[in-house]
Amino acid sequence: MDLKELIQVAKDNGVAGAGGAGFPTYAKFDKRVKTIILNCAECEPLLKVHRQMLQKYAYEIMYTLNIMAQAMEAEHVLVAVKEAYSKTVEAVKANLNSFPKLELKLLDEIYPMGDEVVLIYETLGKKVPPGSIPLEVSVAVFNVETVYNIYKAMERQEPVTHKYLTIAGEVNNPITIKAPLGMTVAEAVEKAGGAKIAEPVYIMGGPMTGSIVNSYDTITKTTNAILVMPKEHSLVLKRTTNPAIDMKRAMSACCQCEMCTDLCPRNLLGQPITPHMFMRSATSGVTQDLSPYLNTMFCCSCGVCELYACPQGLSPRKLISDYKTGLRKKGFQIPRDIPSKPTKSMREYRKIPMNRLTNRLGLSEYDREAPLTEEDITTSQVKINLGQHIGAKAIGLVKKNELVHLGTVIAKAEDGKLSLPVHASISGEILEVNDNFIIIKAL
Numbered sequence: 001m002d003l004k005e006l007i008q009v010a011k012d013n014g015v016a017g018a019g020g021a022g023f024p025t026y027a028k029f030d031k032r033v034k035t036i037i038l039n040c041a042e043c044e045p046l047l048k049v050h051r052q053m054l055q056k057y058a059y060e061i062m063y064t065l066n067i068m069a070q071a072m073e074a075e076h077v078l079v080a081v082k083e084a085y086s087k088t089v090e091a092v093k094a095n096l097n098s099f100p101k102l103e104l105k106l107l108d109e110i111y112p113m114g115d116e117v118v119l120i121y122e123t124l125g126k127k128v129p130p131g132s133i134p135l136e137v138s139v140a141v142f143n144v145e146t147v148y149n150i151y152k153a154m155e156r157q158e159p160v161t162h163k164y165l166t167i168a169g170e171v172n173n174p175i176t177i178k179a180p181l182g183m184t185v186a187e188a189v190e191k192a193g194g195a196k197i198a199e200p201v202y203i204m205g206g207p208m209t210g211s212i213v214n215s216y217d218t219i220t221k222t223t224n225a226i227l228v229m230p231k232e233h234s235l236v237l238k239r240t241t242n243p244a245i246d247m248k249r250a251m252s253a254c255c256q257c258e259m260c261t262d263l264c265p266r267n268l269l270g271q272p273i274t275p276h277m278f279m280r281s282a283t284s285g286v287t288q289d290l291s292p293y294l295n296t297m298f299c300c301s302c303g304v305c306e307l308y309a310c311p312q313g314l315s316p317r318k319l320i321s322d323y324k325t326g327l328r329k330k331g332f333q334i335p336r337d338i339p340s341k342p343t344k345s346m347r348e349y350r351k352i353p354m355n356r357l358t359n360r361l362g363l364s365e366y367d368r369e370a371p372l373t374e375e376d377i378t379t380s381q382v383k384i385n386l387g388q389h390i391g392a393k394a395i396g397l398v399k400k401n402e403l404v405h406l407g408t409v410i411a412k413a414e415d416g417k418l419s420l421p422v423h424a425s426i427s428g429e430i431l432e433v434n435d436n437f438i439i440i441k442a443l
Contacts, residue, residue, distance in 0.1 A: 001154065003029060006071040011413065013153035014160045014221075014420045016389040018145035019050075022222040023390050024420050025146055033072045034138040037123060038065060038147060040081040040088065041107055043114025044206025045358040045367065046168045047225050049176050050144040051085040052372040053164060057148055058091035059098070064151040065142075066099045072140075078105045080123050082113065084354075110351040111208070112302040116141040118265055127343070130271045130298050131334040159407050159423040163219050166370050167192040169228035170200060174370035179219050180425035182382030182440070186215035188226055191377065195228050201236045203227040207361055208303040212239050221388040227366075234362055238307065238315065243322050246315040251283040253312045260305035260316050263350055266298060270341035273298040275305045275316040282319060296320045297327065297334040308352060308360055381441050382425050386411050391418030396433040403429055403443075410438050 001009075010026040017023045038061070042050050054061060062079065069077045077099075079092050083106040092104050105123050107113055117128045119141060126137045134141055145164055152158040163181055165188070168174045172193030179188050185202050189195055203210040204217065204226055229236050260275035261267050267274060277292040287293075305316040344350075358364055387393040394411035404410060404424045413419035424440055431439040 001067055001071055003031060003071045006068065006150075006154075009153050010150055011420065013149070013158070014423055015146065015149045015153060016160070016221045016420055017143065018149060018163070019143050019222055019224045021390050022220075022388055024418055025142070025150065027418060028135075028140045028142070029068070029072060030135060030140070031073050032135060032138055033074050033140040035076045035078065035124060035140075036065060036069055036072070036074050037105075037116075037119060037139060037141045038077070038079045039114060039116065039119055039141050039143045040079070040085070041114035041119060042082065042085070043112050044208050044210075044225075045354060045361060045363050046166065046227060046370075047206055048166045048168075048370045048372075049164045049224055051081070051088045052176055053148055054081065054144045055085075055088040055091045056372065057151075058088075058095050060151045060155075061144060061147050062092070062095050062099050062102055064147050064154065066101060067154065068142075068147075068150070069101055074140075077102045078123050079103065080105045080107055080119060082107045082109050084109045108351065109354045111354055111357050112265055112300075112304070114143075115265065115300055115302060117269065117271075117300065121269055121343075127269060127340050129340055130338045131336050159409075159421075160221060161407055161423050161425040163221060163223050164372075165219065165223050166225040167228070168225065168368070168370055169203075169366050170196045170230060171228050172196055174366075174368050176370050176372040177377060178374050179377055180379060180382055181220060181388070182218050182384035182425050183377070183379045184215065184383075185213055185217050185219070185226055187379055188219060189215075189228055192228075197228075197230055199231050200228045201231050201233070203229060203235065203239075207235055207363060208307060209301060212236065218383050218385065220385050235307075238318075241315070243318065246318055247283065249312075250279055250314050250316075250319065254279050254283060254314055255312065256280060257311065259309045259311060262346075263304050263309040263352070265302060265304060266300055268344045268347040268350060270343050271298050272338060272341070275299075275320065278320055278323075279314070279316055282323070293323065294327075294332075294335060296324050297332070299324065304352065308357060379426065379442065381428075381431070381439065383437050383439050384410070384422060384425060385437050386422055387436070388422070389420045391420070393435065394419060394422045396435075396438055398430050398433055398438065400430055400433060403427075404440065410440075
């Protein structure tokens with residue numbers, strides 16, 4: 001398969017990054033890439049899906065990586081797996097002889113290893129320039145499910161209609177399922193035996209970077225987990241405080257200890273993000289030096305500063321995120337051509353062990369097995385988001401009362417823009433079509 005064919009297959013089948021921001025995968029296929037990295041770092045506590053998929057589908061995923069490398073004429077392919085995932089490591093080793101171009105790279109059990117900037121430095125010793133993308137250093141990073149979706153598109157002509165995700169926390173039977181896109185959070189949680197508590201709060205994504213959603217929100221191409229938490233848990237309280245109160249608490253309590261900056265993964269790699277300087281400037285209203293404000297654009301929102309580092313329990317990440325949103329609304333673009341400073345000499349001693357992070361977050365009791373099942377999940381109705389990826393939303397192709405089948409293209413990629421089509425995740429009748437979503441009722 002040549003590069004043009006690979007790009008078309010990924011685009012036609014709606015393959016987006018299966019986690020994080022959902023970058024359309026076809027846009028990463030480039031002959032300037034010299035190294036491909038498979039990201040099996042499983043960045044956050046409680047998530048199991050990527051290690052489980054690589055263990056189960058090692059051959060298929062490694063076969064696809066080999067095809068991708070040939071199409072892009074890449075020189076190296078690294079299968080990056082945390083050494084702690086012993087069964088997954090064994091599965092990869094058992095297939096290495098079939099793919100001489102592929103190399104296993106064992107990773108430490110630290111956070112945020114899954115951040116591609118951190119991952120590239122840990123595996124290759126290369127630093128992605130501030131505000132740039134991995135292609136700047138001739139690297140492309142793909143997570144496990146994304147590559148498996150490319151395999152299914154190439155070999156089975158199957159578009160992306162389902163999402164693997166871990167369901168954990170206050171549930172009776174933690175589990176990793178394959179759910180149809182557009183299924184509700186409540187239905188997914190029922191597949192884990194339901195919530196064990198009366199008033200559950202749902203976090204979609206990991207405990208560090210996920211967002212609170214309600215029971216009627218739906219599964220998308222980037223949903224890696226649903227965590228069911230008590231409403232009084234610190235992770236919930238941190239996400240539900242008023243930003244104005246967060247700012248007032250920072251004004252009264254921030255002691256400028258600099259722990260947020262000392263432990264910031266991006267700052268340790270020499271990037272110009274200094275949370276403590278932002279807190280100093282924002283809480284005092286000082287604007288003589290704008291760099292603490294503008295440099296918020298380099299924050300990766302990993303949450304280390306507020307969920308691990310700050311001894312006062314303040315919220316620098318949350319305040320920085322709000323500020324970044326404001327800058328973007330004003331049309332501010334991330335600064336370019338800013339050189340990296342040298343990697344901090346203390347970086348090796350400031351890495352965050354996952355077990356310590358799990359304990360600090362109050363999640364140890366939830367850190368249980370969540371076995372992968374591929375049992376077919378039926379649902380009476382799905383509400384499929386047309387903007388499950390970075391870039392322009394898909395444009396609906398179907399009409400109300402139209403009958404569609406599983407895998408039917410129901411929305412097309414916008415011409416000439418970074419975009420992806422969307423496919424039906426169940427067979428049924430179209431109930432509604434608008435600019436944001438399509439509802440399908442099963443027959």
